[in-house]
Amino acid sequence: ETGVTQTPRHLVMGMTNKKSLKCEQHLGHNAMYWYKQSAKKPLELMFVYNFKEQTENNSVPSRFSPECPNSSHLFLHLHTLQPEDSALYLCASSQDIGTSGAYNEQFFGPGTRLTVL
Amino acid sequence: AQTVTQSQPEMSVQEAETVTLSCTYDTSESDYYLFWYKQPPSRQMILVIRQEAYKQQNATENRFSVNFQKAAKSFSLKISDSQLGDAAMYFCAYRSAWGTSYGKLTFGQGTILTVHP
Numbered sequence: 001e002t003g004v005t006q007t008p009r010h011l012v013m014g015m016t017n018k019k020s021l022k023c024e025q026h027l028g029h030n031a032m033y034w035y036k037q038s039a040k041k042p043l044e045l046m047f048v049y050n051f052k053e054q055t056e057n058n059s060v061p062s063r064f065s066p067e068c069p070n071s072s073h074l075f076l077h078l079h080t081l082q083p084e085d086s087a088l089y090l091c092a093s094s095q096d097i098g099t100s101g102a103y104n105e106q107f108f109g110p111g112t113r114l115t116v117l
Numbered sequence: 118a119q120t121v122t123q124s125q126p127e128m129s130v131q132e133a134e135t136v137t138l139s140c141t142y143d144t145s146e147s148d149y150y151l152f153w154y155k156q157p158p159s160r161q162m163i164l165v166i167r168q169e170a171y172k173q174q175n176a177t178e179n180r181f182s183v184n185f186q187k188a189a190k191s192f193s194l195k196i197s198d199s200q201l202g203d204a205a206m207y208f209c210a211y212r213s214a215w216g217t218s219y220g221k222l223t224f225g226q227g228t229i230l231t232v233h234p
Contacts, residue, residue: 042227108163110159110161
């Protein structure tokens with residue numbers, strides 16, 4: 001596997017279910033991100049981790065719980081979601097968040113298409 | 118807070134022709150980075166081109182070039198000799214070069230580009 005991978009690619013869940021999204025990066029990066037992409041809305045940054053430490057929580061509801069056990073893996077645990085949470089969830093990674101320059105770019109995974117019934 | 122606006126929800130172009138996608142942004146910062154990302158139907162977002170605000174010269178990457186107007190806060194993407202593989206959603210993005218927003222990408226709403234054979 002190369003780049004940033006995400007599993008599952010598609011997920012359908014009921015509002016009472018508990019599920020997890022997984023992201024893995026094979027780029028040797030130290031920063032990882034979760035974004036939410038809803039129809040007709042800009043990508044919304046949800047969480048940022050740098051060297052396994054959460055550095056950003058963009059006022060995300062507690063029904064979304066991130067976990068970063070190491071610099072290569074990022075999880076998003078989901079519970080009691082609402083239908084409006086249906087969206088494409090994108091994971092990204094970058095070298096870190098402290099390296100200056102435009103070349104500290106973010107690499108994105110293919111996303112998980114989540115549908116909440 | 119910074120905002121990024123893409124005023125063209127959809128654009129179309131004939132194969133081999135040139136198309137320009139518009140992007141404007143609002144910021145009080147003097148140093149920052151701008152990006153264009155491409156998201157094909159497969160959903161993997163990839164970086165197309167980057168611009169550092171302190172550089173007056175417009176960035177170019179093969180058939181892709183930008184028109185960066187710092188005073189006007191405008192950052193348009195020109196695609197020359199359009200190809201069928203250029204069909205995708207294009208996102209303009211902003212990133213601060215320093216401060217508490219450092220490392221965070223702010224995206225526009227996206228422009229869907231259709232390429233006609």
